[in-house]
Amino acid sequence: MTQHNEYPGYVLWMTGLSGAGKTTIALLLEQELKARGCNFERLDGDVVRESLTRDLGFSKEDRDKNIERVSFVAKLLSRNGVGCVCSFISPYQAVRDMVRANTTNFIEVFIDAPLNVVIDRDVKGMYKKAIAGEIPNFTGISDPFEAPAQPEIHIHTDRETPAESAQRILTYLEKQNFIPVGESILQPA
Ligand SMILES: Nc1ncnc2c1ncn2[C@@H]1O[C@H](COP(=O)(O)OP(=O)(O)OP(=O)(O)O)[C@@H](O)[C@H]1O
Numbered sequence: 001m002t003q004h005n006e007y008p009g010y011v012l013w014m015t016g017l018s019g020a021g022k023t024t025i026a027l028l029l030e031q032e033l034k035a036r037g038c039n040f041e042r043l044d045g046d047v048v049r050e051s052l053t054r055d056l057g058f059s060k061e062d063r064d065k066n067i068e069r070v071s072f073v074a075k076l077l078s079r080n081g082v083g084c085v086c087s088f089i090s091p092y093q094a095v096r097d098m099v100r101a102n103t104t105n106f107i108e109v110f111i112d113a114p115l116n117v118v119i120d121r122d123v124k125g126m127y128k129k130a131i132a133g134e135i136p137n138f139t140g141i142s143d144p145f146e147a148p149a150q151p152e153i154h155i156h157t158d159r160e161t162p163a164e165s166a167q168r169i170l171t172y173l174e175k176q177n178f179i180p181v182g183e184s185i186l187q188p189a
Pocket residue numbers: 016017018019020021022023024025045046087088089111121123124156157158160161162163165
């Protein structure tokens with residue numbers, strides 16, 4: 001398959017509450033970017049926390065360290081022409097700004113859904129536990145989430161399907177000339 005080495009690296013940074021839709025959209029983007037022969041890598045909070053940062057917890061200090069290590073990886077990849085699709089709650093603006101400052105072509109994507117919607121979804125059953133006080137430092141319940149001040153892309157997952165959300169991001173990447181323009185294989189759900 002043709003590899004598009006003429007395109008620059010970038011860091012597509014998806015931030016948002018647990019259950020907002022970061023991983024769902026990242027997986028759709030992965031499908032589409034693979035089909036277009038793009039150079040890319042997906043970095044996801046749950047995966048990274050089982051490997052690169054498995055020693056870390058959810059205190060502010062540990063959350064910051066988690067993102068700092070991911071930032072280092074994204075820096076190396078993005079400067080070498082790899083598009084990084086990153087899905088992390090990353091609740092603190094200052095740390096997201098640090099990633100922006102240290103990586104190539106950083107794009108902040110706010111994956112937004114109201115708290116009551118993500119509580120209703122409760123994809124992992126964790127909100128129920130957090131509300132019952134069984135999980136400390138849970139973002140949105142017992143820990144802060146700082147909404148992005150000026151995200152490049154703002155996605156409202158309570159108002160559109162995952163395929164529509166992914167398509168909006170692909171269109172942005174196309175317009176920036178970060179990926180080739182293509183016929184999307186994503187099926188409108
Ligand atoms: N437009 C949309 N985009 C993404 N997900 C959506 C959308 N509409 C509904 N959903 C649903 O919302 C849920 C999102 O769960 P997902 O695991 O992707 O969240 P997450 O942000 O990765 O959470 P976590 O931080 O806990 O990993 C899924 O059940 C998905 O089907």
